[in-house]
Amino acid sequence: MARRYDPERRDRIIDAAIRVVGARGIAGLSHRSVAAEADVPLGSTTYHFASLDELLTAALRRSNENFAEVMRESEALADPEADLAEELAGLLGEYFSGGRGRAELEYELYLAALRRPALRPVAAEWTDGTAELLSRRTDPATARALIALMDGICLQVLLTGGAYDEAYAREMLGRIAG
Amino acid sequence: MARRYDPERRDRIIDAAIRVVGARGIAGLSHRSVAAEADVPLGSTTYHFASLDELLTAALRRSNENFAEVMRESEALADPEADLAEELAGLLGEYFSGGRGRAELEYELYLAALRRPALRPVAAEWTDGTAELLSRRTDPATARALIALMDGICLQVLLTGGAYDEAYAREMLGRIAG
DNA sequence: CGGCGATGCGTACACTCGTACACATGGGAT
């Protein structure tokens, strides 16, 4: 077969990996499944990413960037007049409004760091980055606690299959933000 | 080989599964690895647990029971005089004092519910049970928020590889408990 | 323009896995 000149292949493989994780979970991620999704031969995925951990790391980093984008777009976060707890609760509402899919995907990548030390620095990047963003509206310790509570609330929704209760989230975030 | 009469084999297989997950993670869980750990033939594990999901469900349920035991033993939780936030922060301290191992194992099973609907009812059982326990000291909504925050704090410790800060946990739990 | 190294391609191998199945055994119901 003719060889293709494809300078952005690496990026496309990462995108394919994210789609595969979204559709079949990390358990369904393999060099072959990614190769098929990205429409590249098997050898190409192993060439660009020596191990699956490497690929997952890249996928988590990209996922983080996507989320960071969303938070940056929310100008309300920068408005010192707005109620921080309400803004965050609203943000989570939007996050869940598109169905479980997206949140499930991003959390699966994030939680994968539990067992994969290679992902931990990337997970820490996300936490630190978000904390820094929130630090413009409150002190650093409070910022971290807000993130922890949001994580916990998302977890309860995702793990137990329950619904997201925005008023409840607003109330509890408010207790921390003061 | 002589057949062994072994009425508690099912239980021993569950224990073996928990040890395997602790040592190699859910990714390393297979009928064969469990069979080897429990010292039973392969066919025996497939006989007692038709699918790995079934085995994971049983493992998560047992893990929940172990944790519930710990919480019940903590009489301090029942003492209306004690400061709830301080008690919970202390409990988490004990939880982490034995190294990452135990928390990592239990959270891995718990978080597996994200992608395995079969585990979600069991995860919900745990949340509901713990919330009920805490409801003796506070209202139900606050109880759920305390659990969410504890989950989030544990997650930050486990995912980023950071250390557990008991004073910080106490402060933030206190803001929710009021 | 020449070549070389990065990139792409296809295949083969050894391994593990879930599943299925045929057969053995003996506890407990009848």
Next chain:
DNA sequence: ATCCCATGTGTACGAGTGTACGCATCGCCG
């Protein structure tokens, strides 16, 4: 005492996996 079926045992098969390797191709640097 007898028989049945829940339980236990061993093996085989096909599918999927990570990895390695040889060869092809061509952008780019000298």
